[in-house]
Amino acid sequence: QVQLVESGGGLVQAGGSLRLSCAASGRTFSRYPMGWFRQAPGKEREFVAAISGSGISTYYADSVKGRFTISKDNAKNSVYLQMNSLEPEDTAVYYCAARANVGLATTSAEYDYWGQGTQVTVSS
Numbered sequence: 001q002v003q004l005v006e007s008g009g010g011l012v013q014a015g016g017s018l019r020l021s022c023a024a025s026g027r028t029f030s031r032y033p034m035g036w037f038r039q040a041p042g043k044e045r046e047f048v049a050a051i052s053g054s055g056i057s058t059y060y061a062d063s064v065k066g067r068f069t070i071s072k073d074n075a076k077n078s079v080y081l082q083m084n085s086l087e088p089e090d091t092a093v094y095y096c097a098a099r100a101n102v103g104l105a106t107t108s109a110e111y112d113y114w115g116q117g118t119q120v121t122v123s124s
Helices: none
Strands: 003-007 010-013 018-025 034-039 046-051 058-060 068-073 078-083 092-098 118-123
Touching: 003 092, 018 034, 018 092, 018 118, 034 068, 034 078, 046 068, 046 078, 058 068
Parallel strands: 010 118
Antiparallel strands: 003 018, 018 078, 034 046, 034 092, 046 058, 068 078, 092 118
């Protein structure tokens, strides 16, 4: 059974920072890409960031580029999302996702495993 467990969400003021973590168990993801998505109330789930299996390649949505950083620790089967300069528009449930195939991906359909999500709320 594959499991992804996110942590690190919470309430923060605009301009603040949060670091999300996602721990994978049940399968070794060191070879495969992972990503972060988010879903705000009343909106569709949207891509945030992705990282290659090696951790060398990354890709970001334009809305978070320069503010968010995705990283990966293969020894711990974990992926992280450092979020700086947070804005109220970043408020959403953030989901960790993992692919069973190589290659960066930016759409939900390309990911095979999902966490339960963690709430991030940014107050103005």
